[in-house]
Amino acid sequence: MRSSSAPIRDPQYSLETAGAPSRTPIVLRPASIEDVDALVALEDASFVADRITRRSFRNLIGSASALILVAETGGRPEILGYAALLFRRGTALARLYSIAVAADAAGRGIGRSLLKAAEAAAFDRDRILLRLEVREDNERAIRLYRSEGYRPIGRYLDYYADHMPALRFEKILRGEKLFDSGVPYYEQTTDFTCGSCCLMMALARDVSGFELDPVMEIRLWREATTIFMMSGPGGCDPYGLAVTAHEFGLDAEIHVSQAGDLFLEGVRSLEKQKVMALAQEDFRRRAITYAIPTVVEPFTLDLLRAHLGKGGTAIVLVSGYHMFAKKVPHWVLAHGDDGRHIIVHDPWVADERGESIADAAHLPLPYTTFDKMARFGRAALRAAVFLSPRRS
Ligand SMILES: CC(C)(COP(=O)(O)OP(=O)(O)OC[C@H]1O[C@@H](n2cnc3c(N)ncnc32)[C@H](O)[C@@H]1OP(=O)(O)O)[C@@H](O)C(=O)NCCC(=O)NCCS
Structure with a gap:
């Protein structure tokens, strides 16, 4: 998978990363055109092939059917990670096009925070499903997706430039609060009931x-x-x-x-x-x-x-x-x-x-x-x- 912001401190995306040992708080915000250089640098450092180009980043930032969220440190603006979402028109689907965290900021919960913020943003845009593709050998990312409730829904052979297959994952988005009407749930035990x-x-x-x-x-x-x-x-x-x-x-x-x-x-x-x-x-x-x-x-x-x-x-x-x-x-x-x-x-x-x-x-x-x-x-x-x- 692959996938875009102004320093808006929207409380929804402004969170301190869980598990980050009392470092400067991480702020998430939508990317802006000024972030393109930093995004390209992060992209080049994170992926060896199938990279998002500078032009694509610019297009995504300007597009109504995409959103790039960036993670930065509050005090000293420096982009530590990003998540890019695509919203296909006329569908209830969102796609996590890409996510990456700078190597020196990895393992601090930034990837997970970006993923959760991407889900919240997709839910806000009336999407019910978030889908993504990931290289079959990307254990780290797969572990993150699985731990956040994504389930595998398929596999694309020969998906990446080096012929590596992609695993497809999907998650149903349901927002923060569960609506409870008191009606219990019952799963049908036959195809026709x-x-x-x-x-x-x-x-x-x-x-x-x-x-x-x-x-x-x-x-x-x-x-x-x-x-x-x-x-x-x-x-x-x-x-x-x-x-x-x-x-x-x-x-x-x-x-x-x-x-x-x-x-x-x-x-x-x-x-x-x-x-x-x-x-x-x-x-x-x-x-x-x-x-x-x-x-x-x-x-x-x-x-x-x-x-x-x-x-x-x-x-x-x-x-x-x-x-x-x-x-x-x-x-x-x-x-x-x-x-x-x-x-x-x-x-x-x-x-x-x-x-x-x-x-x-x-x-x-x-x-x-x-x-x-x-x-x-x-x-x-x-x-x-x-x-x-x-x-x-
Ligand atoms: C995948 C990636 C976005 C995770 O970002 P991160 O900020 O390091 O991840 P987090 O600190 O939020 O950790 C989230 C989970 O990822 C997994 N993870 C993180 N670092 C890991 C490591 N070194 N080894 C194995 N799993 C790891 C764990 O499941 C972790 O959860 P846990 O800490 O509760 O065990 C980051 O590693 C990355 O940018 N990788 C290169 C780009 C990439 O592969 N993008 C995904 C394309 S599909």
Whole structure:
């Protein structure tokens, strides 16, 4: 990887490095054009090839889609290290393009401080993931990344000038404070029970005595499933989830952008389509019987935020394309709003990508990112089931 400042003492980046034995405090700040000479010197001393050029440093410092942070000693300005971030437009990704610390300042915690400040800066810019590449033989940097919670997501062969492969790492950014709505997290134990797991999590907070376990996961799935979805066992549909939520003691409200049968276009077999349509008709009839309000129009972010603001939760359909690059419908549970993000429990933990529950629970998704994710398929189907504790 590779990657840019005026002496702004933004308190967020102004920190003394942990573990630095009472030396002059280190200050982090965005780089400015006056820093280019020092950055080039540091770059030349830190890397033997694939160096960032003077021109590139200038461009990065002037670019709205990059940020270079520099570390300097408070008293005697001298650049001891830098971290460069790239922000790809239209995505929720940030990339740590480069990081380096001067050899005579190494091992004092400056690299770690730069990395943390880079994460905070990316989070502030509404990025949910920070990715980076590192030479496979760079044990020192790899140890730093691993210790800060980065997980390996791949390997590029022949990536550097000397043909050394690069390891790719990624970290989900979640800011300093964890939003706690009191909704417990539950990881789905099958590929197809995301909807029922979202419902379970909502029930666990709002219905006393409700217990989360795999037996209940399957039971709720059986009650709310449309039988098939795409291929194989089916996922849940919004009407089925709302009817089941009602039967288990929650108030439900359905928001769906289109009337009629859902998810049929991904199913090739006519017989499967027929069964799905019948199951959905049954759910719609029962929703009417239970007087479950149904709004046939795409819900807006403001509407969802108002609902969450009243302490409700919402099972929201998202495209798996955004979450794990698969074009499958997927349900997540929105359970909080911190003023900039919708807080989500995603029941799917991507073990194959080295994720843990910490990567899937309490995910702060910036409003615009969430808004983009919350639609599925060519028709941009928008569906959510708003849930609240039973009123009477
Ligand atoms: C990688 C680099 C940025 C780390 O900066 P640093 O300021 O020395 O690192 P820190 O003092 O913050 O230490 C952070 C962690 O890095 C690792 N680390 C630091 N020095 C190390 C050493 N000599 N040997 C092994 N690991 C080391 C440790 O995990 C350390 O954590 P710990 O002190 O809690 O054990 C720095 O070594 C560097 O500039 N290297 C050359 C450029 C480079 O390789 N950049 C990375 C490109 S992907």
